[in-house]
Amino acid sequence: xxxxxxxxxxxxxxxxxxxxxxxxxxxxxxxxxxxxxxxxxxxxxxxxxxxxxxxxxxxxxxxxxxxxxxxxxxxxxxxxxxxxxxxxxxxxxxxxxxxxxxxxxxxxxxxxxxxxxxxxxxxxxxxxxxxxxxxxxxxxxxxxxxxxxxxxxxxxxxxxxxxxxxxxxxxxxxxxxxxxxxxxxxxxxxxxxxxxxxxxxxxxxxxxxxxxxxxxxxxxxxxxxxxxxxxxxxxxxxxxxxxxxxxxxxxxxxxxxxxxxxxxxxxxxxxxxxxxxxxxxxxxxxxxxxxxxxx
Numbered sequence: 001x002x003x004x005x006x007x008x009x010x011x012x013x014x015x016x017x018x019x020x021x022x023x024x025x026x027x028x029x030x031x032x033x034x035x036x037x038x039x040x041x042x043x044x045x046x047x048x049x050x051x052x053x054x055x056x057x058x059x060x061x062x063x064x065x066x067x068x069x070x071x072x073x074x075x076x077x078x079x080x081x082x083x084x085x086x087x088x089x090x091x092x093x094x095x096x097x098x099x100x101x102x103x104x105x106x107x108x109x110x111x112x113x114x115x116x117x118x119x120x121x122x123x124x125x126x127x128x129x130x131x132x133x134x135x136x137x138x139x140x141x142x143x144x145x146x147x148x149x150x151x152x153x154x155x156x157x158x159x160x161x162x163x164x165x166x167x168x169x170x171x172x173x174x175x176x177x178x179x180x181x182x183x184x185x186x187x188x189x190x191x192x193x194x195x196x197x198x199x200x201x202x203x204x205x206x207x208x209x210x211x212x213x214x215x216x217x218x219x220x221x222x223x224x225x226x227x228x229x230x231x232x233x234x235x236x237x238x239x240x241x242x243x244x245x246x247x248x249x250x251x252x253x254x255x256x257x258x259x260x261x262x263x264x265x266x267x268x269x270x271x272x273x274x275x276x277x278x279x280x281x282x283x284x285x286x287x288x289x290x291x292x293x294x295x
Contacts, residue, residue, distance in 0.1 A: 074191040075181065082175075082189050089169045089191075090117055093126045098168040098205050100131045104255050105139035115145060119152060128154040131163065131205070131212055133255035134233060137219055147217030157212035160236050160294070162253050166201055174198045229271060230289050234264050238284045241265075241277060 076082045090097060097118070106114075118128050128149075136142040137158060146156045167175040174192040178184055192198055213232075230238070233254065240250040251261045269275065272283040284290055 072194060073197075074193070075178070075188070076191055077184060077188045079185075079187045082187055085191050086167060086175055087117065089173050089175070090121060090167075093121050093124070093169045095126060095170050096168075097121055097126055097128045098131075098166070098202060099129070100163055100166045100205060100208065102133055102163050102165050102255070104133055105136050105142045108141055111141060111145045115149065118149060118154060122153050129209065130154065130156050131208060132156065132158045132215070134158045134160045134213075135255040137215070138260075143217045143219070145217075146215060150216045156215045156217070157209060158215045159208060159212040160232055160254060162255075163208050164204070166205065168198060168202050168205060171199055171202045174201050176201070228289055228292060230268070231264075232294050234268055235289065235292060235294060237261060237264055238268065238281075238290070242281050242284060242290075 074085075076085060122128055132142070150156065165177045172195060174197075175189050176192060178188045178190060180190075181188070192201070233256075236254055237250060240253070241247075247258060247261055251258050254261075265277070265280070268284075269280055272280060272287075274280050274283060
């Protein structure tokens with residue numbers, strides 16, 4: 001009880017006589033306590049009044065920080081987990097789905113899964129663009145898939161030459177192949193969540209897209225440049241041949257088989273009436289078609 005009275009300022013204790021408390025004026029003690037409480041309330045009210053202003057100021061910096069940085073990336077090695085992450089991201093797409101598939105034709109099973117998934121995205125108003133290697137024009141299953149999906153509003157283009165595999169959703173999240181960890185399965189992927197990195201990837205996709213040929217599921221075009229006697233594929237082969245690049249590497253770069261490459265070289269020999277690669281390269285070097293810009 002004595003401690004409580006001292007705390008409230010109703011009694012005082014003489015250091016020389018600690019056992020004999022000294023009574024103080026209760027009215028004065030009450031006024032002092034009231035003044036202290038009022039000062040604390042005023043200070044607390046001032047702090048409360050400043051909270052919205054502080055929050056508004058910090059929110060500006062917080063939003064800027066969110067754009068400057070991201071949550072990093074997640075390395076995925078299990079195929080089930082990779083597919084689950086991709087399916088979830090695409091199911092949440094609101095505006096745009098960009099897919100680059102450099103690996104050539106996909107299986108009928110994968111095309112069926114993609115058709116169901118991408119169709120749902122199109123129904124939600126999502127723009128769907130897919131970039132393929134030019135070699136898929138020779139695959140009937142992929143041509144059928146492209147024709148059906150084009151009818152639903154999807155867009156396709158094909159590109160001769162290599163490009164990187166990626167899936168980009170709303171320019172906010174992306175999935176890319178692994179280029180860091182050694183000795184991992186081919187299905188391993190990175191789920192990229194950093195906004196700046198994803199925006200950079202999307203810009204790269206757009207550049208490749210502008211270079212590519214529009215495709216509606218039709219077979220490979222025989223001529224690209226007006227009046228040209230060579231096809232775009234043949235010009236790519238000739239450029240590599242003139243540069244001394246092995247046919248195996250050229251075929252891999254272009255996504256075609258060695259037999260297809262040999263067949264194209266045979267057509268070129270017949271076109272220029274030559275029998276050796278050296279003669280073919282010489283005729284190509286003198287041809288005006290080497291100046292055609294396929295980029």
